[in-house]
Structures are given as C-alpha cells and as structure tokens.
Amino acid sequence: MAIHKPKHIMLVDDDQLFLKLIEQVFKKSGFNCTIAPSAEAAIELLKEGAAPDIILSDYEMLKMNGFEFRRYLMNEPLFKDIPFVFLTFFSDKDLVEKGLDLQAIDYIIKDTPINVIVSKVNNILFAVDKQRELSENEIKKAAKSLNIKSIPVKPPEIKEFKVDFWHQAYQDIPGGDFIDFIKVNDRYSFIVLGDIMGKKWMAWFFTFGFLSYVRSAVRFAAFNKEYSTSKILQQVNSIICFDEVLKDILSSLSLLLIDSETKRITYSGAGDLPLLHYNHEAGDLSMISSSGLLLGLFEEGNYSEKEIILKPGDRLFVFTDGMIDFIDKTGKKSDYNQFLKTLNPFMRKENNFTDIAANLFSNNLSEQVDDRSIISIYKN
Numbered sequence: 001m002a003i004h005k006p007k008h009i010m011l012v013d014d015d016q017l018f019l020k021l022i023e024q025v026f027k028k029s030g031f032n033c034t035i036a037p038s039a040e041a042a043i044e045l046l047k048e049g050a051a052p053d054i055i056l057s058d059y060e061m062l063k064m065n066g067f068e069f070r071r072y073l074m075n076e077p078l079f080k081d082i083p084f085v086f087l088t089f090f091s092d093k094d095l096v097e098k099g100l101d102l103q104a105i106d107y108i109i110k111d112t113p114i115n116v117i118v119s120k121v122n123n124i125l126f127a128v129d130k131q132r133e134l135s136e137n138e139i140k141k142a143a144k145s146l147n148i149k150s151i152p153v154k155p156p157e158i159k160e161f162k163v164d165f166w167h168q169a170y171q172d173i174p175g176g177d178f179i180d181f182i183k184v185n186d187r188y189s190f191i192v193l194g195d196i197m198g199k200k201w202m203a204w205f206f207t208f209g210f211l212s213y214v215r216s217a218v219r220f221a222a223f224n225k226e227y228s229t230s231k232i233l234q235q236v237n238s239i240i241c242f243d244e245v246l247k248d249i250l251s252s253l254s255l256l257l258i259d260s261e262t263k264r265i266t267y268s269g270a271g272d273l274p275l276l277h278y279n280h281e282a283g284d285l286s287m288i289s290s291s292g293l294l295l296g297l298f299e300e301g302n303y304s305e306k307e308i309i310l311k312p313g314d315r316l317f318v319f320t321d322g323m324i325d326f327i328d329k330t331g332k333k334s335d336y337n338q339f340l341k342t343l344n345p346f347m348r349k350e351n352n353f354t355d356i357a358a359n360l361f362s363n364n365l366s367e368q369v370d371d372r373s374i375i376s377i378y379k380n
Contacts, residue, residue, distance in 0.1 A: 039069035059088035176203030177371035229268035280313030310379035322370035
C-alpha cells in the first residue's frame, strides 16, 4: 500500500489572529503548514525551502497585496506553477475576475466556514494530482513506445574493475540525471554521468540530446584512436553551444575512460562535483576535482584531464548533486562534507555497493529534492 505524504500548504495573511486560527485547522486536517505574515515574508520562505503544494493568500495586505504577490510568483519559474488560491473578505465580482485572470485556481471568501475552506483546498489538490498523474502517464507511455532511456538497465562488465550504479528519480518522475556506459572494445570503456539543470520531465526531455552528442563524440574519438576525455568534452560542448535547441540548456558532466590494459582511469569534468576516491590501504576518502565549465556555458570549456590509479580494494565514486542536496527543518541545503561522512562507514566492507545503495539514506530524516545518482568503480 502506497504511503501518501502530508500535503504542504503555505498560508499568507497579515491578520495574525486569523493566520494562527487557520493554521491550527489545517494542521488538525493533516497538512504541513508554513505561515507568512506578509507577501514579502512568503517570498523569502519560498526562496529558502521546498515549494508548497498550494498557496492560500490574503488579498488585502500592506506593501505588497495579494495580486502583486501573485504577479511576482507568475514571473518566477520555480514558483509560477504552484497552485494559488486567494482568501479575502472582499466579494466584489470585478475583483474576483481580476484574481482569476492571474491564473489563481480559486477565490475563497473568509466568511466561508473553516471546514468548507479545508474541503475546498483538499478538492483542489485532488484535482491537481489527478491531472498531473494523467499527464505523467501519457509521457511515460510515449517514452516507453519510443524505447528511450536515460538510465541503463544494468552496469557494464569491465576487465579488472567492477562498476555499479544506483539511481533514484525525484518524486518517481524521470529527471535531468543521465548515465551511460560505452564499451569501445575489450580495452577501453567510457563512463558518463550528467545532470541537466532543471527538474522532472522538463529536464528529462533534454537528456537524450546531450547523450546523443556524448555518444557520437566518443565513437568519433575511438574511430580516430584519440582517447582524450578533455577533447571529447570540448567537442560536445562546442556542438551544444551551436545547437539551437540545447544552447540555452546547461548540464554538468563527468566523463571517465577506463583502460583495462594499463589499469588506469582518465577523468575530465564539466561543472561536476568532485569525485571521491577511497584508498583501501589508508582507509580514507579523498576528493578529486575538475576545472571544466558546465556544458553550454561558454564555447571554450577549459577542460583538463586527471589520471587516477586505483589499487586493489580502492573505489571511485562519481555522483550528481542530488546526493548532497536535501531539505530539513531549517530549509534547503547542500552539504558535500556531510555526504562524505555518511558514505565513509560503508567503506569498511569490500565490494559492498549493494549495502551502500540500500542503506545510504535509510537513517536520514532529510527530504529528497532532486534526482540521486551515484556510480561506483571498484578495483578488483
């Protein structure tokens, strides 16, 4: 049986008594509530934390009124799609029409019984969820019929190394993370991990364009026997900067080349997070950073190469920012060092990626805010 998370509502009103009253009613009805005594305060709270499922805002407030607040949200990509309901004592027809013209879902009069207000909000959220579910199902059907995937089904088999990966989509909807394993021949294998900037389907749609360019650049390099990860990244970046569809879309990318003959790994990164190298002999984790710019940012990405040598028992981790981003009671955070500390206890067992994938976030009370992807490269 699916577990449904409590809905999160933001209540905005400069009438402190009414705000406290309606907050208590919604809490008793099972909602998580964020309250703001003004539109300005609500904006700051939205910037700091997770977006609510719905915003219920008064119209008549000092400084920024409800209409001005709504217009501000409509001009902000992160907030414009949050369902918005006006709550006011005014019942003027022209005022109501003006509010609905701002794409507000409803207009509720404050004299409405409190239990009816809660029922109205519940009905709105139910309708929004059903529409979203229908839209997502249609996209999933289309993606399935086209047989397009941005995450592989299984890891590759590479001589002298064991490669594993784990991916968790944000809210179970495919997003901007993409993974690929490209085996050129028995000697050379490429590992690709990217993250398109954006959320859910909007980012997922662009993953296939980026993946196509990466695959083409890798194949072209292999054909010419030029196995340079930095040159491949630069080629991909140059093409993206001239692509009319992708040139305004940014993405991080980690590109690794495993040479099974020399047992060496070459790494180049484009705006990605530092890799983590576990030294089995020393028993510690260290960072390996790249200097390249995000794909699509500038025509010259300044990509460098780093050579990594893994000794038996060593492990290399490549991951996206969904692994270090989270929301807790104090708001949204990114904490690379905390993730390092979380990962470190799992290093005591040999070749234990199954344990890592199953338990990495099991005791974490923070909330997921993005796709989570991590690749492990283990030296046998």
